[in-house]
Amino acid sequence: MTKPSIPLGLVFSRSGPYAMMGGEMEKSALMAVDEVNASEAFDFTFVPHLRDPGGVVAAYHTACDDLIRTEQVQHIVGCYTSASRKQVIPIVERTERLLWHPARYEGFESSDNVIYVGAAPNHTVVPLIQHMLKHISADVFCAGSNYVWTWETNRVLREIVGNAGGRIIAERLLELGETAVDHIVREIIERRPPVVFNTLVGESSYVFMRALHAATARAGLSIPMLSCSLCEPELKLIGSAAAAGCITSSAYFESIEDDENRAFVARWKARHGSESSVSVDGQSTYTCVMLLARAIRRAGSADVAAVRRAAANHSYNSPQGPVWVDPDNNHCFLTPRLARSVPGCRFEIFWEADTPERPDPYLSNLDLASIGTRFETADAVTRRSNHLRVIK
């Protein structure tokens, strides 16, 4: 007996400026689709309909419009940048469809027609800044790409650091895709900041990390770097030596020591080659499809309202650990983690939260006073570290 099929829209840019990430995400979505289709646990199959907007913002609107009208999809998994998501939201809201959004983003949004599976800023930016204040410095040099993720991350950074008695030493922005990084590297070598907060993306970041690595080695300096977006496939693009030593905040690393994740990574490598690596966005895309499949199974139909209800508070043991949708804001409970990139293009996780953390897309629960100040007492350090579990 053939199972009933459900059309599923997949919108990822396999071409254009962020083709690498788009490709990783699409591969992960298709892997999840194949697993659902092969599984006895689901009494339906997904029929994926692929669209490639090529990284052109307006093309996301066209792609989704076409998926909804022509392919009759109720659910779309996709988008990577906030600009693309904002193109899609009006259509899914108007036609009452659901967009399952895998990527982390800067927050300050909450649509009833989007399930935000990527991390909210309280999952990524805040723990990283907390770590910086406690273990490195309250004075920080910012290098980033000139777009909303950097603006908003640096705003949160400025607010927290300012409250802690520290300061932003400098904020240097490059246009997206710009690779002329020498002036920033030179400034860092001259000013020797205690830490560099890197929100550059794509090729800008790779060139910057290579150049800074070379310059610090020449000058005999060691300047820690922080990132909220670096992932395993990027470590390989940057090169093992230059990519090492970056303290990275993410809800997922390939090196999570957990049976579910080990099995997932093994399946991934069997499918895509032993040299390939899962990325946070790839794993999140896989999780999107799995959360959707489980919600459809619970709801007994692909109907959007029923699926949304069924997805709420229903925990799925994903490769990154338990994940569930908070119906208050349609974002997900996720486990924040901090890791250090090491030679061999891997991450060594050195901290993770005890339990999945409630999503706070508007950072309305951010308590500046509890984050600490630059001159904290030994007492305060001990007290706070109680709820940080060191796992390595």
Add this chain to the structure above:
Amino acid sequence: MSKPSPFSVRGRRALMVMKDEREISTVRRQLDRLGMSVIETDPDQALSPQDPVQDPVDVIVLDADGIPIKSDRPPALKINAPIIALIGTETPSRLKWLLDLQPASFLIKPLRSAGLYTALVVAFDCAQRRLEDAAHVEKLEERIRSRRLVFGAVLQVMRSHALSEEDAFTLIRQTAMRYRTTIEQLSTEILAAGGMPNRTARSAS
């Protein structure tokens, strides 16, 4: 000159500083229906130091998401007209940037045909009130600036007419009323003449 009503929008001139073609066509269609004339400029051009928009405009419709936030300098839109901000991103970093532009009203994206008229009326009314407030503030500031003059004139009259401070001020106030001038203007004349100015000389002028 009578005050223009914020509800009469026909014939007014809008400058669209937008990038997205679909949004541009939504706004343009609605402005056409309202009988307004429209000029367009690219966001990058609108912020160039050359200030390419020469013609006066009554309102600016500005896509707030279309312009990068430069951390080192505030936005430099050099056109003195009320701004309607089109907002897609509600992050505080973007809203702070927007506050520095002092938008008169705003619309949340996605844009629809409804809403623009309200935004225009609020923007025109806001612009009118800002003009009136600015004129009022200017008048008050002028008064503050001339307080030193009035004080000097009172001292002068106290000495020349052997009056108390209160009586000297009353005399100046009454004289100003008789001459149909302001206390501040009369005070300037008192200080220039070294005493109460000659009434005939004043009426002859």
